[in-house]
Amino acid sequence: MVLTEPGAVRAEPVVPSVPPGPTRRRRPWRNQRSEALWAYLLIAPTGLGLAVFYLWPVLQTAYFSFSEWGPFGGHEWIGLDNYRTLVRDPEALRALGNTTLYTALGLAGIPVAIVFAALLNRRRLRAVSVYRMLFFLPMVTMPVAVAMVWRWLYNGEYGLVNHVLSVVGIDGPHWIAEPATALYALAAVGIWTTLGYNLVIFLAGMQSIPREYYEAASIDGAGPLVQFRRITLPLLSPSIFFVSVLSVIGSLQLFDLVYVIGGSGQSARNNPAYPRIQTVVALFYEKAFSSNDRGYAAAIVMGLLLLIVALTAVQFRLQRRWVHYG
Template sequence: MWGYAFIAPAGLGLAVFYLWPVVRTGYFSFTEWGAFGGHTWSGLDNYHRLLSDPEVGRSLVNTLAYTALGLIAIPLAVVFAALLNRDGLRGAGIYRTLFFLPVVTMPVAVAMIWRWLYNGDYGLINHVLAQVGIDGPNWIADPDTALFALVVVGIWSSLGYNLVIFLAGMQAIPKEYYDAAAIDGAGPVRQFFRITLPLLSPTAFFVSIISVIGSLQLFDLVYVLAGSGQTARANPAFPRMETVVQLFHDRAFATNDRGYGAAIVMMLLVLIIALTALQFRLQKRWVHYG
């Protein structure tokens, strides 16, 4: 009973603030809400509407594309972690702090800074490009560059967190492995591919799970960079930036279509569970054949 008593506060918080909202949202996804509140049971109408809504498909494609491109942050974090893990590196603590600063910075502040950097008229990026004779686009208002601009911000924001996790994984690898490899004539590059990467696979698996889930839930960066509601839809690049959570927010709170919004977010929940299960299955196959 003492064990249950000690986990009761955390368990109660988990049930009240996480599990119960999931159950309620699942119930609301089968209802239709009126303009002044109140709801009625509508069965599978919201899910039938999901299948025929082109905006749902478009936001889903954008979210999956952002998630796939955002995985570039994982190999980048591995490379930078390996560089910071070298013996005798001066100022390693300063470098780690600089890499980690975006993680502890409020996402809204990050998005505001990048919104200024991306500005097509007075942004710093286009100013630098103009010095070498390149006319830069309006990055977050051009449909050809909006998604990639969003991906760059996401990678920059998550790189520090991934780096710290990988650095902890590298420092847990016994140095005797590297000493034995050096005696056998293996250089730093071969040691990295033969020792570091294989032993980092559990860490990489954890980072990939966290990265995919975080990318699928992207909202704040899009909300600040592109706006919401009519303001966002005035941006010609918004169709390339709208994510599933952004669409859920507009439906549930801007247009007060909460039943349909709940169905959208339940679809996202199923997608997250499916992709996480797929990653676990791939990890087991990797370990088995490795």
């Protein structure tokens, strides 16, 4: 109502209400589809590179492992003959044994890296970044250069290792030329090469552990060794698992040290210790590029791939049990 004059009332016109029209529904699937399209476009270059340079060679090698190659190219399908030869070949079994022993020796470098990381994690230690750089330096050095330096160090006549031993009255052996010491000498080089990388991983894991745990343990009377055993090692288990997986995979693929230090071709045949340091990858190289037996070489590398997958799966299974029962 609207009042116009005293006592007069004018009725206001009533506007008919209009029912609301249909609301425009949003379509979230369009946004999701657009985001998924952009995601696929962004990962397409990396995915294409992985497919061309990794997935396709693996599939091609798997196919070639069931074939026999001629001396001038061309191949013929022979089924499982290469794999039957592989499980009966004494040279392949010896190379597998050498690779397994080298892998086990490489795992011994993990406790060494943990100890050095614990020493570098001390608060009062100065110039920690300098020590990190010195330890990590072999990791960024070319493997061939590292192998050539250690080949000179291990020389039985004028090598620096034997010279240092002679100072204290020890007559050092020909490290690479003697079957009893050749594989252990290579394992020492492998541990030295990967020590810096493992140390950085463990040091990062130790620095992520809250200091309150150690302070509470100190109040309860726990010493440094007890704290290391009861606090550091359990909380460092994810880093230990990560390093152990990478160490096993890297050790099973050992080739560069064997090729440079142990020799290849005629020099390898003249080395009496070469059968003790021949690895699976070194055997694959000889069969593929020296003997031109590419089908059998493909079977060797596919067997190595299956071994790596199996050992990695076992490690993941053991890690789950460790976390569950720990």
